Amino acid sequence: MSSFRDDGAAALEWVASYLERVREYPVLSTVEPGRIRAALPPAAPEAPEPFAALLRDLDEVLMPGITHWQSPRYFAYFATTGGEPGILAELLIAGLNQVGILWRASPALQELEEVTLDWLRQLLGLPDPLHGHIEDTASSGLVTALAAARAARPERRVVVCSEHTHSSTTKAARLLELELRTVPADGTHAMRPDLVDLSNACALVATVGTTSSAAVDPVSLLADMTAAEGVWLHVDAAYAGAAAVCPELRHHFAGWERADSIGVNPHKWLFTPMDCSAFFSRRPDDLRRAFSLVPEYLRVSEDVVSLSEYASPLGRRFRALKLWATLRCYGREGLQAILREHVRLAALFESWVRAEPGWTVCAPRHFSLVCFRRDGGDEENEALLRRVNDSGEVFLSHTRLDGHYVLRLAIGNARTAEEDVRLAWDVLRREAAAL
Ligand code: PLP
Structure with missing residues (x-):
């Protein structure tokens, strides 16, 4: 077990540098179904392998199959944060x-x-x-x-x-x-x-x-x-x-x-x-x-x-x-500051949607989730969401409200800043114009 400390240091370094670079990845994984499985050996190794081999395969084999929930540009479902203390x-x-x-x-x-x-x-x-x-x-x-x-x-x-x-x-x-x-x-x-x-x-x-x-x-x-x-x-x-x-x-x-x-x-x-x-x-x-x-x-x-x-x-x-x-590590004040910022950013995004002709807010906004759609049919909104997510720049999801296909922007990542929300709105408008 002499390598435990070295391997541990390498794993921590891996996580720290991942979190620093997480904005660089396409938010939604682009792999085809089965691609990760096909890249993995069909059975466990006979002989012990070094932990370093696992970190290498994490980079080379698994990372393409990671959807980046830790990204500040993740706005799908309910966005989350694996915070550093946790x-x-x-x-x-x-x-x-x-x-x-x-x-x-x-x-x-x-x-x-x-x-x-x-x-x-x-x-x-x-x-x-x-x-x-x-x-x-x-x-x-x-x-x-x-x-x-x-x-x-x-x-x-x-x-x-x-x-x-x-x-x-x-x-x-x-x-x-x-x-x-x-x-x-x-x-x-x-x-x-x-x-x-x-x-x-x-x-x-x-x-x-x-x-x-x-x-x-x-x-x-x-x-x-x-x-x-x-x-x-x-x-x-x-x-x-x-x-x-x-x-x-x-x-x-x-x-x-x-x-x-x-x-x-x-x-x-x-x-x-x-x-x-x-x-x-x-x-x-x-x-x-x-x-x-x-x-x-x-x-x-x-x-x-x-x-x-x-x-x-x-x-x-x-x-x-x-x-x-x-x-302990966020404290009440730290938690409140991030939650309030998320609510502020959601309100800001909502105000951009309301001010833009051709877009509609589809539900009252109470917290950090905005439901909205582009005027037009369900197919158009579905195609818009596909284009936005295929860009890899941001990831949003959808729901159905009052019979309509509706887009959802959920803010919940502690590292999400105004520039990330602004990017989401820019990508949405860019892809809507290109449709
Ligand atoms: N309840 C509500 C309101 C939710 O939004 C969700 C998931 O998004 C769940 C329950 C299920 O949560 P879990 O994945 O912890 O089971």
């Missing part, structure tokens, strides 16, 4: 290789996770007490929430959500053999409370920041309705939840403090490397009712409830360490 923490996490199957298997893992989630709760302006744990993804959090809701009201089999709810709710309902009841949205793409029917419902999933357009469901009204019926309210704030770190954006979250559970993804808009999804609940006992199963070999005398009793996995990664690193 990158370094991932090394420590693997170095320690904690397997948090129960408290005594890693007291530091469990207690740091509890404390870090409580820090995050405070940063988001959520009330005390709320039980927090970390899931890998918001999708897993949906399974956790709906399983707890079903266990709390086993006679009820319906999950209510809006037509714009993320597909992870549909998938969780399918896994748990619950029936989905979809509520139409209003002109702002938010769930219409007047059309909500809670009969036979065990859960309602409301979204703050929908995937298509970052619409905000009327959580306060929905909380009144679910409380009256004893229905579990889950608030999916996977993307937008981070915005609650800024008090001036908290009005979008009114009522979420009354939810039975809430999901917020630090791996989306809180500068934490994939994966880290925060799950908060007012009803930890109901989570345990659904998930606690302690086999003989894990029984201990300590009077501590292990985090594995609140969700499906037994073994936990030490994800809290990278969230801890992120919250």
Whole structure:
């Protein structure tokens, strides 16, 4: 292992220089399907290879197949940031290789996770007490929430959500053999409370920041309705939840403090490397009712409830360490500064679209996502997006709103500057003119 330090230094140097040069790559990978697989040996080597060989193949074989989520010119889906504190923490996490199957298997893992989630709760302006744990993804959090809701009201089999709810709710309902009841949205793409029917419902999933357009469901009204019926309210704030770190954006979250559970993804808009999804609940006992199963070999005398009793996995990664690193090294002020800049840049881009004849903003903008389209048909907008993404200069994605093909510019990379957003607008107008 004498080369461990040298290899480690080389790997860190690789990452540091990658992050410095990331703007130089085409943002969206240009490889054909199967090209990376074809360039790799079909079986593992017989003899050990040096780590340096792996770094060489990373450059030569894999890099063409990388879509650069770390690029400040990545504006697709929900843009993210693997921030430097979290990158370094991932090394420590693997170095320690904690397997948090129960408290005594890693007291530091469990207690740091509890404390870090409580820090995050405070940063988001959520009330005390709320039980927090970390899931890998918001999708897993949906399974956790709906399983707890079903266990709390086993006679009820319906999950209510809006037509714009993320597909992870549909998938969780399918896994748990619950029936989905979809509520139409209003002109702002938010769930219409007047059309909500809670009969036979065990859960309602409301979204703050929908995937298509970052619409905000009327959580306060929905909380009144679910409380009256004893229905579990889950608030999916996977993307937008981070915005609650800024008090001036908290009005979008009114009522979420009354939810039975809430999901917020630090791996989306809180500068934490994939994966880290925060799950908060007012009803930890109901989570345990659904998930606690302690086999003989894990029984201990300590009077501590292990985090594995609140969700499906037994073994936990030490994800809290990278969230801890992120919250400490950015600080509240650092997080707020970047989130505010993203919102400012999105507002600026929106103002350019509004001022330009032939372009339309297609949804209210609450956070750092702008939905817009060029006047003309769906095919034209689809062709425009293809040309923009083929240029490699920026990467945007699309959705469908009110029956139209709509372009989405999502700002979420901590390194995105005004010049990057300006470039996106220049490329869009250039390619639209060339169509
Ligand atoms: N919920 C919302 C609102 C989302 O936008 C997404 C993904 O974009 C998800 C859930 C799923 O997130 P994850 O990839 O963490 O499962």
